[in-house]
Amino acid sequence: xxxxxxxxxxxxxxxxxxxxxxxxxxxxxxxxxxxxxxxxxxxxxxxxxxxxxxxxxxxxxxxxxxxxxxxxxxxxxxxxxxxxxxxxxxxxxxxxxxxxxxxxxxxxxxxxxxxxxxxxxxxxxxxxxxxxxxxxxxxxxxxxxxxxxxxxxxxxxxxxxxxxxxxxxxxxxxxxxxxxxxxxxxxxxxxxxxxxxxxxxxxxxxxxxxxxxxxxxxxxxxxxxxxxxx
Numbered sequence: 001x002x003x004x005x006x007x008x009x010x011x012x013x014x015x016x017x018x019x020x021x022x023x024x025x026x027x028x029x030x031x032x033x034x035x036x037x038x039x040x041x042x043x044x045x046x047x048x049x050x051x052x053x054x055x056x057x058x059x060x061x062x063x064x065x066x067x068x069x070x071x072x073x074x075x076x077x078x079x080x081x082x083x084x085x086x087x088x089x090x091x092x093x094x095x096x097x098x099x100x101x102x103x104x105x106x107x108x109x110x111x112x113x114x115x116x117x118x119x120x121x122x123x124x125x126x127x128x129x130x131x132x133x134x135x136x137x138x139x140x141x142x143x144x145x146x147x148x149x150x151x152x153x154x155x156x157x158x159x160x161x162x163x164x165x166x167x168x169x170x171x172x173x174x175x176x177x178x179x180x181x182x183x184x185x186x187x188x189x190x191x192x193x194x195x196x197x198x199x200x201x202x203x204x205x206x207x208x209x210x211x212x213x214x215x216x217x218x219x220x221x222x223x224x225x226x227x228x229x230x
Contacts, residue, residue, distance in 0.1 A: 002059040002199045005047065005083065008188040009036050009076030010068030010096040011118060011164060016043040017188035018050065018058075022196065026050050027189050036075045044079060058087055060204075062195035064186055065093035066213035067126040067140060068118050073212035081207050090204040094194050095213065097128040097140060099186045100163055102194055105132050112158040112179070113137060115150070117165030123172070125165030126215055129153060142215055145169050154178060 001021040008015045014036045018026040028043035051058060063080035066073045084091040100116035108114070110132040117125040123145045129138035143149060145168075153159050154175040161169060162184040170180055198204075 002196060003056060004060045004062050004092070004192070004195045004199065005044075005058050006062045006188040006191040006195060007040070007044075007076045007080045008064040008096075008099065008186050008191060009040060009072040009079075010064045010066055010186055011072065012069075013185045013187060014039045014043070014072075014076075015188040016040070016047055017191065018047050018056070019189075019192040019195075020056070022192060024189050024192065025056070029187065031185070036072050040075055040079055044083065058089055060084075060090045060092055060195070060199050061087070062092035062094055062191050062198070063212075064096045064099055064188075064191065066096055067215040068096050068186075070214055073214065077210070077212045081210065084207050090199075090202075091207050091210060092195050092198045092203065093205045093210060093212075094191055094198065095128070095140070096186050097126075098130070098134055098194060099190050100184055101128075101130045101134055103184055103187070103190045104160065104162055104181055105134065107181070108132070108160050108179070109158070112160050113153060115153075115159050115161045115166075116184070117161060117163040117169065119163075119165040119168065120216075123168065125163075125169065127165065129159075140213070140215065145172055147172060147174070149173060151175070 003020040006017040015029040061084045097116040101114045114130040128140040154177045162181040
């Protein structure tokens with residue numbers, strides 16, 4: 001077994017966990033909007049103080065790798081890479097949708113498909129389909145949701161939709177096989193099992209070259225009320 005520090009910043013939640021042998025030793029969480037840059041460093045330092053005071057040896061760092069918020073992912077991955085390099089331990093990258101699916105898999109019937117959704121814009125979501133063993137049934141894609149979305153899956157299976165992207169789809173996806181679970185957000189404490197499996201398999205990423213899975217490139221815009229005419 002292993003002791004791993006976990007970082008999750010892909011959505012509005014900023015969370016950090018420390019686990020050892022499957023047990024959560026420390027957990028820090030905030031869902032305060034746009035606070036990742038101020039909260040993450042504090043959370044990590046608090047956990048590192050615990051590590052130093054208790055003589056804990058960290059074996060790896062895991063990070064939620066996207067898709068999700070461009071800024072949130074960039075902040076989380078930068079912190080994780082710095083810790084991995086500074087501590088001299090491997091870096092583990094876990095897809096954000098898999099973190100979310102791990103949270104709900106035990107709550108639904110095993111024959112249902114799991115579809116975590118992360119809000120993108122308007123009626124667009126980042127979605128992946130998993131079976132209950134977290135095997136990928138359909139790769140992650142940016143989907144514009146309408147009444148016909150996912151109809152092939154829904155005609156054959158019950159599909160469980162969850163995440164902040166699913167909230168806006170309830171009134172659009174009305175198939176009788178569609179099931180919605182509220183208030184599911186990716187959290188660092190849910191990365192434990194997945195990170196331990198990756199550690200045992202030595203499934204690590206290159207600290208120097210790893211980049212999060214943004215899915216779509218970030219496009220900067222200038223708010224209209226801040227345009228200055230010269």
